[in-house]
Amino acid sequence: MNAPLGPFLGSWTVMMAAMMLPSAMPMILLHRRGVAGAGPIRSGLRTGIFVGAYLLVWATAGVVVWLGARITDALLPMGARPLAVAAVLLLAGVYQFTPLKTTCLRTCRSPMDFLLTHWYPGLAGELRLGLEHGLDCLGCCWALMAVFVGAGAMGLLWAAIIAVAVFAEKVLPRGSEFGRAIGAGLIAGAVLVAARPEIAQSLLGKMSG
Numbered sequence: 001m002n003a004p005l006g007p008f009l010g011s012w013t014v015m016m017a018a019m020m021l022p023s024a025m026p027m028i029l030l031h032r033r034g035v036a037g038a039g040p041i042r043s044g045l046r047t048g049i050f051v052g053a054y055l056l057v058w059a060t061a062g063v064v065v066w067l068g069a070r071i072t073d074a075l076l077p078m079g080a081r082p083l084a085v086a087a088v089l090l091l092a093g094v095y096q097f098t099p100l101k102t103t104c105l106r107t108c109r110s111p112m113d114f115l116l117t118h119w120y121p122g123l124a125g126e127l128r129l130g131l132e133h134g135l136d137c138l139g140c141c142w143a144l145m146a147v148f149v150g151a152g153a154m155g156l157l158w159a160a161i162i163a164v165a166v167f168a169e170k171v172l173p174r175g176s177e178f179g180r181a182i183g184a185g186l187i188a189g190a191v192l193v194a195a196r197p198e199i200a201q202s203l204l205g206k207m208s209g
Contacts, residue, residue, distance in 0.1 A: 053130025096183025
């Protein structure tokens with residue numbers, strides 16, 4: 001992640017779209033049905049603003065990722081990075097069991113309830129709706145994205161793994177239970193990496209391409 005901020009944000013936003021939009025499709029399709037009466041052009045514009053605002057939240061999160069990477073590169077010695085990976089895995093694993101995670105996941109898994117309770121008039125309302133959904137999604141998935149960045153070095157294989165995990169959590173019938181299983185696995189991974197630091201180097205080396 002040595003790229004300047006502009007190019008990094010471009011690639012980050014494209015990657016977030018590829019990773020997050022599949023799990024957001026139930027919400028997007030339901031929104032599309034809700035605005036269908038406005039006509040094809042206006043309804044397309046409204047849904048486009050909704051999705052664009054949703055992605056804007058993730059693009060903004062990319063600024064934090066970029067700054068965090070710069071600070072880490074400057075301050076964290078190479079020898080401490082395996083322990084940093086273990087810390088990221090532990091943080092992400094514990095977060096899977098928190099009330100905030102449960103609340104945000106419940107919202108993401110209930111698109112009808114979200115749209116009924118957050119519907120706003122006009123194009124400005126679509127912007128607000130997309131931002132609010134993006135914040136709920138960020139609250140649900142930020143820890144998994146920390147694993148993607150901190151333990152997976154933004155590798156394509158890690159991107160696929162996290163995308164599948166997010167989709168399973170949000171869309172599959174037993175997604176909440178799956179999320180807790182992910183948490184347990186991440187905590188176990190943190191313990192393993194702390195005990196065997198060379199595993200972190202192997203992960204970063206093999207899964208960053």
